[in-house]
Amino acid sequence: xxxxxxxxxxxxxxxxxxxxxxxxxxxxxxxxxxxxxxxxxxxxxxxxxxxxxxxxxxxxxxxxxxxxxxxxxxxxxxxxxxxxxxxxxxxxxxxxxxxxxxxxxxxxxxxxxxxxxxxxxxxxxxxxxxxxxxxxxxxxxxxxxxxxxxxxxxxxxxxxxxxxxxxxxxxxxxxxxxxxxxxxxxxxxxxxxxxxxxxxxxxxxxxxxxxxxxxxxxxxxxxxxxxxxxxxxxxxxxxxxxxxxxxxxxxxxxxxxxxxxxxxxxxxxxxxxxxxxxxxxxxxxxxxxxxxxxxxxxxxxxxxxxxxxxxxxxxxxxxxxxxxxxxxxxxxxxxxxxxxxxxxxxxxxxxxxxxxxxxxxxxxxxxxxxxxxxxxxxxxxxxxxxxxxxxxxxxxxxxxxxxxxxxxxxxxxxxx
Amino acid sequence: xxxxxxxxxxxxxxxxxxxxxxxxxxxxxxxxxxxxxxxxxxxxxxxxxxxxxxxxxxxxxxxxxxxxxxxxxxxxxxxxxxxxxxxxxxxxxxxxxxxxxxxxxxxxxxxxxxxxxxxxxxxxxxxxxxxxxxxxxxxxxxxxxxxxxxxxxxxxxxxxxxxxxxxxxxxxxxxxxxxxxxxxxxxxxxxxxxxxxxxxxxxxxxxxxxxxxxxxxxxxxxxxxxxxxxxxxxxxxxxxxxxxxxxxxxxxxxxxxxxxxxxxxxxxxxxxxxxxxxxxxxxxxxxxxxxxxxxxxxxxxxxxxxxxxxxxxxxxxxxxxxxxxxxxxxxxxxxxxxxxxxxxxxxxxxxxxxxxxxxxxxxxxxxxxxxxxxxxxxxxxxxxxxxxxxxxxxxxxxxxxxxxxxxxxxxxxxxx
Numbered sequence: 001x002x003x004x005x006x007x008x009x010x011x012x013x014x015x016x017x018x019x020x021x022x023x024x025x026x027x028x029x030x031x032x033x034x035x036x037x038x039x040x041x042x043x044x045x046x047x048x049x050x051x052x053x054x055x056x057x058x059x060x061x062x063x064x065x066x067x068x069x070x071x072x073x074x075x076x077x078x079x080x081x082x083x084x085x086x087x088x089x090x091x092x093x094x095x096x097x098x099x100x101x102x103x104x105x106x107x108x109x110x111x112x113x114x115x116x117x118x119x120x121x122x123x124x125x126x127x128x129x130x131x132x133x134x135x136x137x138x139x140x141x142x143x144x145x146x147x148x149x150x151x152x153x154x155x156x157x158x159x160x161x162x163x164x165x166x167x168x169x170x171x172x173x174x175x176x177x178x179x180x181x182x183x184x185x186x187x188x189x190x191x192x193x194x195x196x197x198x199x200x201x202x203x204x205x206x207x208x209x210x211x212x213x214x215x216x217x218x219x220x221x222x223x224x225x226x227x228x229x230x231x232x233x234x235x236x237x238x239x240x241x242x243x244x245x246x247x248x249x250x251x252x253x254x255x256x257x258x259x260x261x262x263x264x265x266x267x268x269x270x271x272x273x274x275x276x277x278x279x280x281x282x283x284x285x286x287x288x289x290x291x292x293x294x295x296x297x298x299x300x301x302x303x304x305x306x307x308x309x310x311x312x313x314x315x316x317x318x319x320x321x322x323x324x325x326x327x328x329x330x331x332x333x334x335x336x337x338x339x340x341x342x343x344x345x346x347x348x349x350x351x352x353x354x355x356x357x358x359x360x361x362x363x364x365x366x367x368x369x370x371x372x373x374x375x376x377x378x379x380x381x382x383x384x385x386x387x388x389x390x391x392x393x394x395x396x397x398x399x400x401x402x403x404x405x406x407x408x409x410x411x412x413x414x415x416x
Numbered sequence: 417x418x419x420x421x422x423x424x425x426x427x428x429x430x431x432x433x434x435x436x437x438x439x440x441x442x443x444x445x446x447x448x449x450x451x452x453x454x455x456x457x458x459x460x461x462x463x464x465x466x467x468x469x470x471x472x473x474x475x476x477x478x479x480x481x482x483x484x485x486x487x488x489x490x491x492x493x494x495x496x497x498x499x500x501x502x503x504x505x506x507x508x509x510x511x512x513x514x515x516x517x518x519x520x521x522x523x524x525x526x527x528x529x530x531x532x533x534x535x536x537x538x539x540x541x542x543x544x545x546x547x548x549x550x551x552x553x554x555x556x557x558x559x560x561x562x563x564x565x566x567x568x569x570x571x572x573x574x575x576x577x578x579x580x581x582x583x584x585x586x587x588x589x590x591x592x593x594x595x596x597x598x599x600x601x602x603x604x605x606x607x608x609x610x611x612x613x614x615x616x617x618x619x620x621x622x623x624x625x626x627x628x629x630x631x632x633x634x635x636x637x638x639x640x641x642x643x644x645x646x647x648x649x650x651x652x653x654x655x656x657x658x659x660x661x662x663x664x665x666x667x668x669x670x671x672x673x674x675x676x677x678x679x680x681x682x683x684x685x686x687x688x689x690x691x692x693x694x695x696x697x698x699x700x701x702x703x704x705x706x707x708x709x710x711x712x713x714x715x716x717x718x719x720x721x722x723x724x725x726x727x728x729x730x731x732x733x734x735x736x737x738x739x740x741x742x743x744x745x746x747x748x749x750x751x752x753x754x755x756x757x758x759x760x761x762x763x764x765x766x767x768x769x770x771x772x773x774x775x776x777x778x779x780x781x782x783x784x785x786x787x788x789x790x791x792x793x794x795x796x797x798x799x800x801x802x803x804x805x806x807x808x809x810x811x812x813x814x815x816x817x818x819x820x821x822x823x824x825x826x827x828x829x830x831x832x
Contacts, residue, residue: 012630015443018440019437020436020439023432024432027429028433031432040430041456042458049455135608191487192532213487214434221433285705288722292700293811303721303725304724305719306721308708308719309762312719392572395709398708398709
């Protein structure tokens with residue numbers, strides 16, 4: 001199997017200003033064509049550091065992909081380091097310059113072409129992949145049969161370059177191994193008990209298969225990876241092993257194919273022709289966003305309310321003011337009434353509601369930070385649960401609760 | 417200034433299954449106490465790789481922080497590597513075991529203590545920082561005055577360990593330099609023109625100050641970092657340089673302190689005592705989530721609607737069916753009516769609306785993927801704009817549009 005090393009260049013990630021999402025995207029795309037990312041370096045944009053890291057990277061892998069440090073500003077040094085490392089010089093590339101001119105003309109920015117002209121200078125030995133969504137081109141260099149690609153750092157530019165140009169190129173260039181991955185989602189067993197339960201099965205896995213435990217909230221994702229030359233055989237092999245696994249964790253598996261919880265939900269809803277709506281307070285829109293982040297969600301998701309202010313819960317979701325007065329707004333009673341009101345408003349089979357205190361400030365009624373009640377209503381049945389997550393910061397809290405409520409819904413639908 | 421190196425251990429990040437958010441959190445926390453992260457290694461959990469990387473990391477920095485590879489399952493190898501690297505042995509630590517027993521008792525999981533007992537085995541030379549939100553302890557090792565901390569990989573466990581234990585420890589242990597950071601947010605100038613415009617100013621910055629360009633959507637964040645021994649002096653110095661910068665980019669600056677767009681908005685709304693609500697279609701809740709991710713948002717955000725289905729736009733937001741029929745649901749007319757309906761429903765000063773096609777599938781009326789209309793309504797004024805972003809995938813699209821609409825709103829409020 002080909003091995004890849006990623007190098008993320010620039011101050012943005014090291015300073016904590018930006019989360020590195022490029023590596024995740026690139027690793028996934030490469031995995032799909034059988035290339036394994038074995039190491040990622042995140043370094044500052046100093047010429048010496050870049051050169052040292054390129055050297056190490058070429059020792060470790062067959063393929064090196066760098067992102068970042070190609071902008072038109074003074075703090076970008078990747079290209080210089082690249083030329084020095086490959087004993088090359090930088091020169092104006094006419095094709096790239098024409099591409100750049102067209103790009104800027106289309107955007108009515110031809111007046112600043114001079115400043116950007118620098119970006120059409122590339123190492124003379126490089127093969128250029130033109131960037132259709134930005135001004136910095138992608139440069140490929142070759143050394144002893146090993147390849148490096150240098151891309152800009154902006155995710156919107158990285159994604160199309162990788163997906164539309166580099167992956168197709170690599171697929172054609174190399175005779176690649178296949179990697180087949182399956183995810184089995186297990187709920188209701190702590191990771192350590194799960195490990196005990198399936199230990200014998202794990203130890204008996206064939207040599208070309210590997211198992212990883214990926215905990216997400218209260219779910220453990222078991223990832224089974226198989227590599228080999230024949231894609232169809234790998235698929236059968238993985239299915240075969242999963243069939244042996246399932247009886248060991250009976251009653252705890254909520255999915256054996258999809259990875260993301262919103263996709264698992266999507267398949268169930270589509271299969272059963274069910275519609276869904278949401279009424280959120282403390283999750284602030286995250287629950288709706290998680291559901292709608294799945295393409296095709298408009299088929300089953302009819303809409304949602306973020307009823308942040310208490311009076312909006314009363315006015316729009318028809319929560320009774322008496323209930324609020326008696327039990328406070330963060331209560332199982334209010335959660336249940338929100339779900340009922342939501343189901344009626346959107347006329348859906350299922351409705352989900354959340355009411356709680358995401359913090360860090362206390363809720364208006366003095367409820368503890370980290371408390372949340374949520375209701376899942378499926379037709380005329382409803383289940384209300386409570387979570388207490390004082391250790392999570394605001395955004396993690398919104399995310400954890402949304403994950404958990406969808407996971408619970410999936411569990412309820414499966415066990416019906 | 418102290419220099420830190422981060423090592424992220426485990427297959428989750430390399431395989432593309434998980435985005436590395438720990439590094440971002442740790443880098444930010446360390447920066448705040450004057451410790452600079454100079455490199456991040458993301459490696460697989462093989463003992464030799466871990467040892468080699470520890471060696472390099474100790475050569476590069478004064479402080480090494482590893483995350484991951486400490487779970488109770490078979491694929492976790494960090495502790496073994498740690499003991500070998502430091503010529504140490506692993507032994508049961510009674511204090512840690514008691515902590516673990518208490519932790520599991522509280523959660524009613526004492527039955528599985530044996531399996532987790534392994535987690536109370538630590539290198540004999542290590543100083544343990546107990547983990548209050550998980551079963552794997554944090555271990556500190558020392559070598560030639562340099563420190564390493566090994567943490568589990570779960571973000572919910574990493575954050576409190578870093579924030580509540582490691583950062584306070586480091587602050588006391590080292591006589592740290594201060595780092596002061598300011599972010600100036602510039603809109604409406606492309607990065608390359610901006611670089612030309614402020615080049616002289618940048619070149620004249622004092623030696624202890626550095627400038628970075630961080631593009632986010634259509635905004636460029638200029639980050640000015642100053643380091644030195646006197647915190648107050650640094651603050652004055654940064655303010656002084658920013659005052660020289662501002663006239664150069666007049667009319668384009670939307671914030672000079674806060675970094676995140678939802679925080680910039682929060683300050684403006686609080687200052688002017690304005691309330692806000694949202695009516696979303698193609699952003700699916702992301703806009704509401706972005707606004708509510710700011711703590712204290714309940715003071716100005718009254719609520720939002722995700723009106724995904726067209727009939728819900730008509731029913732709940734009072735969009736006229738005639739308008740939909742005449743102009744289609746993805747149109748400036750529908751965006752404007754959604755904003756108006758939203759403003760009335762939630763009775764807010766400001767309302768925001770989005771209607772578009774996030775893709776990858778075409779919208780029901782055949783509008784191009786990537787098209788979005790959005791309306792910003794401030795009291796009785798409204799502005800409707802269009803974006804066309806066919807190159808963004810679904811989640812990036814939802815995020816980009818939400819960023820842009822809040823950014824536009826900030827611009828409108830400032831220029832009022």
